[in-house]
Amino acid sequence: MPQLMLNGVRIDDTFAEAFGMVATAIVITAPTARWAEQAAVTMTGFATSVIACGCEAGIDMIVPATESPDGRPGVRVLLFAISPAELQKQLQNRVGQCVLTCPGTACYAGIAGGARLKLGANLRYFGDGWQISKRLGGKHYWRIPVMEGEFLCEASTGSSTEAVGGGNLLLMGQTRRTALAAAETAVKAMTEVADVILPFPGGIVRSGSKVGSRYPALIASTNDAYCPTLKGLPHSALDPDIGAVLEIVIDGLTSDAVRQAMAVGLKAAAALGPDAGPVRISAGNYGGKLGRFHYHLKELIG
Amino acid sequence: MSPLTFSLKSPPPQRLDLSQLTPDRLKDMKAAEIQRIAIGTTREPLLVGDVFSLKGRDAAEIRFEGGSNRFDLLGHGMESGVIRVEGDVGLKAGRRMRGGAIEVRGNAGPWLGSQMSGGRIRISADAGDDVGGPVSGELAGMSGGLILIGGKAGRQVGQRLRRGMIVVSGTSGDYAGAAMIAGTLVLLGKTGHLPGYLMRRGTIVLGRGAQSLSPSFADSGPQELSFAALLGTMLAEQEVKTGKLFKGTLRRLAGDLATLGKGEILIG
Numbered sequence: 125m126p127q128l129m130l131n132g133v134r135i136d137d138t139f140a141e142a143f144g145m146v147a148t149a150i151v152i153t154a155p156t157a158r159w160a161e162q163a164a165v166t167m168t169g170f171a172t173s174v175i176a177c178g179c180e181a182g183i184d185m186i187v188p189a190t191e192s193p194d195g196r197p198g199v200r201v202l203l204f205a206i207s208p209a210e211l212q213k214q215l216q217n218r219v220g221q222c223v224l225t226c227p228g229t230a231c232y233a234g235i236a237g238g239a240r241l242k243l244g245a246n247l248r249y250f251g252d253g254w255q256i257s258k259r260l261g262g263k264h265y266w267r268i269p270v271m272e273g274e275f276l277c278e279a280s281t282g283s284s285t286e287a288v289g290g291g292n293l294l295l296m297g298q299t300r301r302t303a304l305a306a307a308e309t310a311v312k313a314m315t316e317v318a319d320v321i322l323p324f325p326g327g328i329v330r331s332g333s334k335v336g337s338r339y340p341a342l343i344a345s346t347n348d349a350y351c352p353t354l355k356g357l358p359h360s361a362l363d364p365d366i367g368a369v370l371e372i373v374i375d376g377l378t379s380d381a382v383r384q385a386m387a388v389g390l391k392a393a394a395a396l397g398p399d400a401g402p403v404r405i406s407a408g409n410y411g412g413k414l415g416r417f418h419y420h421l422k423e424l425i426g
Numbered sequence: 427m428s429p430l431t432f433s434l435k436s437p438p439p440q441r442l443d444l445s446q447l448t449p450d451r452l453k454d455m456k457a458a459e460i461q462r463i464a465i466g467t468t469r470e471p472l473l474v475g476d477v478f479s480l481k482g483r484d485a486a487e488i489r490f491e492g493g494s495n496r497f498d499l500l501g502h503g504m505e506s507g508v509i510r511v512e513g514d515v516g517l518k519a520g521r522r523m524r525g526g527a528i529e530v531r532g533n534a535g536p537w538l539g540s541q542m543s544g545g546r547i548r549i550s551a552d553a554g555d556d557v558g559g560p561v562s563g564e565l566a567g568m569s570g571g572l573i574l575i576g577g578k579a580g581r582q583v584g585q586r587l588r589r590g591m592i593v594v595s596g597t598s599g600d601y602a603g604a605a606m607i608a609g610t611l612v613l614l615g616k617t618g619h620l621p622g623y624l625m626r627r628g629t630i631v632l633g634r635g636a637q638s639l640s641p642s643f644a645d646s647g648p649q650e651l652s653f654a655a656l657l658g659t660m661l662a663e664q665e666v667k668t669g670k671l672f673k674g675t676l677r678r679l680a681g682d683l684a685t686l687g688k689g690e691i692l693i694g
């Protein structure tokens with residue numbers, strides 16, 4: 125594969141291939157930042173990949189008390205799914221089981237526009253007739269009595285069909301330690317970008333997958349071309365100096381947000397140089413035929 | 427274009443029916459046509475031109491220079507635009523209003539915003555009895571929108587309120603929120619006897635308590651409500667001063683248990 129160089133790091137002249145998704149956003153607030161984050165972490169657990177989790181979800185940004193709807197500290201959570209119906213189901217289940225249940229929280233729409241998804245409009249039935257509807261300033265809220273006090277939840281939130289899932293970077297280090305340093309540095313930089321989430325643990329995937337498997341029951345399997353234990357075999361894509369590969373997957377509300385996050389992450393990782401960070405950076409694609417969105421690494425570093 | 431302005435020539439000789447003088451109804455009319463609109467309510471005929479001198483052409487904003495407690499039915503059923511009055515207005519200002527805004531620098535008579543369903547009314551001074559309420563025979567009162575009263579309000583403010591919000595910065599009379607169906611009534615000054623009498627649903631907030639409370643409410647004690655912060659923020663956006671009312675706990679009374687009992691009185 126033709127390669128470019130950035131700060132001594134080899135950059136493959138290839139592209140990441142991503143897909144259109146539907147997405148929504150909510151803002152969770154609580155009396156303290158710790159409990160707002162706890163609710164968000166809980167509701168975005170087991171939401172790494174649509175393959176088995178139903179949705180991909182993560183914390184997009186911290187919302188300071190001065191900017192939150194009720195003047196308390198908050199976080200904004202993004203959820204991505206492959207269909208509006210699945211997104212609705214995941215939103216309802218996750219908010220119902222993880223936010224409603226979490227001490228002190230309230231839940232608000234985090235995105236305007238698009239088709240409306242039900243939030244409090246479904247969860248209100250938990251109130252068993254004691255729920256209270258309130259319309260304030262053009263917005264509709266439900267107040268649901270709970271054992272701790274009252275759960276306040278906006279009736280609905282917006283959604284977007286312009287969302288993109290599956291932007292990615294492959295960071296290859298000489299050792300596991302340098303590959304992880306590269307990935308952690310990239311994640312830290314990408315977290316600052318608004319409107320994107322990195323759904324995998326700590327933003328990082330160590331078991332990137334390819335489409336298909338020799339076993340008919342599986343739709344995806346290990347990306348053997350990038351496994352260092354299979355290096356040297358005919359199908360391997362790894363150079364002799366590569367000891368470990370980590371992937372970062374990016375979902376964003378817009379294609380521009382994904383592009384920006386990839387650029388920021390790539391540059392931050394490459395800035396470490398080949399000894400402390402990655403020796404080579406690449407991206408995953410399926411030949412360009414499956415996904416609508418292509419992000420060429422050459423353009424990102426340009 | 428400058429706002430369409432009606433300047434009062436002299437105090438009106440009879441009560442006036444101003445229901446025709448809304449932005450929606452005047453937008454395509456020429457000044458000469460407007461001058462000929464009948465606004466009398468007695469056997470003595472009275473036209474706009476007899477009472478007001480006109481200037482300006484943009485009917486999206488209507489101004490009245492000078493007011494009177496004989497200015498009845500101002501902004502009746504209006505859907506858009508703004509009416510501003512420098513002075514008092516009479517009965518039923520903003521009745522059945524659906525949108526737009528009415529701003530009065532003065533007092534308003536009874537049935538202010540009666541059965542309104544949208545838009546915003548702001549009164550700088552006092553309002554009469556039955557703010558937002560139904561007139562005899564009607565089953566529901568105000569069903570949407572916002573009424574802001576800078577001064578006092580009379581008896582039965584928010585009677586049979588169904589949706590929307592009424593805010594009274596000063597004191598208010600007896601039976602506030604009587605038979606409320608739902609909606610929000612914020613009474614920042616002290617209110618009279620028995621607020622929320624026979625209310626079914628909805629919220630009455632009392633900034634400075636009431637002369638007497640009905641025994642048919644259950645005392646749920648002090649509560650921390652996330653919703654209170656939203657209400658405080660929304661009122662601050664409307665330039666209503668609420669002090670610390672929505673920052674601490676509110677004592678919640680559930681009722682009226684003499685009827686459905688799903689309403690609440692929140693006392694700061």
